[in-house]
Amino acid sequence: MNSMKVINKKNILILIVIIVFYAVAQALINNGTINNFYEITLATICINIILAVSLNLVTGFTGQFSLGHAGFMSIGAYVGALINMEMNSTSGFLAGILAGAAAAAIVGILIGIPTLRLKGDYLAIATLGMAEIIRVVFLNMDDITNGAAGLNGIPRFTNWMWLFIFTALTIILINNFVHSSYGRACISIREDEIAAESMGVNTTMYKVMAFAIGAFFAGIAGALYSSYFYFIKPSIFGFMKSIDILVIVVFGGMGSITGSVIAAVVLAVLTTFLQSYSELRMIIYALLLIVIMIFRPQGLMGTKEITDLFKIVKKNEKNQ
Amino acid sequence: MKKKTFLSLIAVLTMTGLFVSCGTNKSNNEVANEVVNKVEGSGNSGTDNSGEIKIGINFELTGEVASYGQSNVDGIMMAFDEINAEGGIDGKKITAVQIDNKSDPAEATSVATRLMTQEKVVAELGPATSGNFMATIPVAMQNKVPAISASATADKGVTVDDKGNVNEYVFRLCFNDSFQGVTMANFALNNLEAKKAVIIKDNSSDYGKGLAENFKDTFEKSGGQVVSEEGYVSKDKDFNAVLTKIKGKDFDVIFIPGYYQEAGLIIKQARDLGIDAPVLGADGFDSPVLLELAGANALNDVYYSNHYSSLDQDPLVQEFIAGFKERYGADPNAFNALGYDLGKYIADAIERAGSQEPEAVKDALKSTKGFRGITGTFDMDENHNPVKSAVVIGLKNGVQATSVKVDPK
Numbered sequence: 001m002n003s004m005k006v007i008n009k010k011n012i013l014i015l016i017v018i019i020v021f022y023a024v025a026q027a028l029i030n031n032g033t034i035n036n037f038y039e040i041t042l043a044t045i046c047i048n049i050i051l052a053v054s055l056n057l058v059t060g061f062t063g064q065f066s067l068g069h070a071g072f073m074s075i076g077a078y079v080g081a082l083i084n085m086e087m088n089s090t091s092g093f094l095a096g097i098l099a100g101a102a103a104a105a106i107v108g109i110l111i112g113i114p115t116l117r118l119k120g121d122y123l124a125i126a127t128l129g130m131a132e133i134i135r136v137v138f139l140n141m142d143d144i145t146n147g148a149a150g151l152n153g154i155p156r157f158t159n160w161m162w163l164f165i166f167t168a169l170t171i172i173l174i175n176n177f178v179h180s181s182y183g184r185a186c187i188s189i190r191e192d193e194i195a196a197e198s199m200g201v202n203t204t205m206y207k208v209m210a211f212a213i214g215a216f217f218a219g220i221a222g223a224l225y226s227s228y229f230y231f232i233k234p235s236i237f238g239f240m241k242s243i244d245i246l247v248i249v250v251f252g253g254m255g256s257i258t259g260s261v262i263a264a265v266v267l268a269v270l271t272t273f274l275q276s277y278s279e280l281r282m283i284i285y286a287l288l289l290i291v292i293m294i295f296r297p298q299g300l301m302g303t304k305e306i307t308d309l310f311k312i313v314k315k316n317e318k319n320q
Numbered sequence: 321m322k323k324k325t326f327l328s329l330i331a332v333l334t335m336t337g338l339f340v341s342c343g344t345n346k347s348n349n350e351v352a353n354e355v356v357n358k359v360e361g362s363g364n365s366g367t368d369n370s371g372e373i374k375i376g377i378n379f380e381l382t383g384e385v386a387s388y389g390q391s392n393v394d395g396i397m398m399a400f401d402e403i404n405a406e407g408g409i410d411g412k413k414i415t416a417v418q419i420d421n422k423s424d425p426a427e428a429t430s431v432a433t434r435l436m437t438q439e440k441v442v443a444e445l446g447p448a449t450s451g452n453f454m455a456t457i458p459v460a461m462q463n464k465v466p467a468i469s470a471s472a473t474a475d476k477g478v479t480v481d482d483k484g485n486v487n488e489y490v491f492r493l494c495f496n497d498s499f500q501g502v503t504m505a506n507f508a509l510n511n512l513e514a515k516k517a518v519i520i521k522d523n524s525s526d527y528g529k530g531l532a533e534n535f536k537d538t539f540e541k542s543g544g545q546v547v548s549e550e551g552y553v554s555k556d557k558d559f560n561a562v563l564t565k566i567k568g569k570d571f572d573v574i575f576i577p578g579y580y581q582e583a584g585l586i587i588k589q590a591r592d593l594g595i596d597a598p599v600l601g602a603d604g605f606d607s608p609v610l611l612e613l614a615g616a617n618a619l620n621d622v623y624y625s626n627h628y629s630s631l632d633q634d635p636l637v638q639e640f641i642a643g644f645k646e647r648y649g650a651d652p653n654a655f656n657a658l659g660y661d662l663g664k665y666i667a668d669a670i671e672r673a674g675s676q677e678p679e680a681v682k683d684a685l686k687s688t689k690g691f692r693g694i695t696g697t698f699d700m701d702e703n704h705n706p707v708k709s710a711v712v713i714g715l716k717n718g719v720q721a722t723s724v725k726v727d728p729k
Binding site for chain 2: 035036153230231275
């Protein structure tokens, strides 16, 4: 029963670790070891972690193959950017993030209810279509979104502190969700939808719930993106963006939060490192994916978390 | 059990930390090596006295608009090599620091930051397209390093921000979209004596919409009439519905503001349907692909505005065309010519500034008067846009047959 308390040894220690991690990175930024350029990589990593972890909830844990994550990201990005440009203050920035995330979640629910009755390939195509519709809507709302030319001059409020806070929050909240009874219901849908249904799990409700939560966090990532990179246009959030996010999830392991985190870090570092080698860049990137898929089709981590690896080590020690 | 979870959580976080620092260290070293190799003993803002001048090249070398980026870079490199072969600028050679931005705005921001803060370039050239260029503007303004694009033609948000303030460190070498729309309208009225026009525009790009708007305004103001305005989206293949609809109407010219992929197909399908009215377009037509898609027979009575024409008998232009053919084995397109001018232009500015201080280079860029380039002779106006003429090229059997210079007013 001890673990039911919010303030226990474990949580305090986690909090300390998080704060230390944040402080170390902040110190490195302050003394210039992480300079402006590496900070961009860091921002890309954080945004990709939020996107990948939230998609993992839908695709990895609930087993609903979604190709529309960039659509939710674009909602967050546009709503966040418009509010941010209007208010041009930190409170406006935070309001933009919340509004963007909420808007994405609402659209997620509205779209999820009809489409999540579909399965497998059909669902993938429906979500793909949804993301395209969202993109085309932004493309044609000329007066508000400036159409194909996009919004530029978005004030930059996103910094390491906010990125870290939102990334940590995303990981903690989704991790807690996955380990709650709701999360277990979602996993049961992934394992066998018919069995789950016969056990009394309201599959549609849980699927829509996972979808909406995933959309919410994708909205946060979009708003952070728009306020960090100054400029957004509809074509950024096309089909390829959804694929990029899906690649991170599959690469890290469907159903592994740590896997998504590691994959987001590895892929962002890789693209930054290969920036100067434009000819080889896509080849190396693609080769890496092919190699991973041949030798570890379940992704880097499979459905395991890093914590599971330690449990195995402990067990072996005991056996010896 | 609790302890284990906690231990493993620490492990997760440290692992993440390790990954981050590993990655950063790696690229840190790599960049450090590069910098050491390139600018030994240099100062930190490009004011070094070593024998080279670093210029950043931030272009779309991969991704969806790679053909524009690569064309620009080919031109730039040719210009730099020519300058270096003649002894460089004041005895200093130009070193191009070339980085790919994947045709992605966020990546363009990242590359611009890297060029300006890590590589300490004197100026940044590119990206080629307006959206990607806009994404680098805040970086240039923040780091006070000039950024110049050869082909960012968007009307709004490039050299002047939304509030009407000039972006002090941002320049471009091309006229903007609205100028092309106006040029083509005037060309239709004066040179083709057209009274009625049909517009078939690319609705999915700002380029297409902007051109259509400006064409229509100018055309109607001068007594013309736009009888029908149709639209399509990029990657459309079949235009027969639209063309059949306009076929029954009475018009003198068709204006197609869009890119060559669709324009080529529209022209072919229009000619197949027996529509033989003159077709007008803008610099989006400038690609060999237009000929491949439409076929030589369809490409008669087709006119488009462009940055330069290979028919120009100016020795400077002919010399460039010959040099380009020798170097790359192909005819230069407008993006090559703009890239070449961009390379020459930045070298000219650095020479006039007599310094590698970005601030001095910016002032030199700003005060440009009468720069003679392949794409025309121009002055920089107070909004950092060049005042230059456009060329209207006429095609006959798919080959450039006529060129008319249209001066800005």
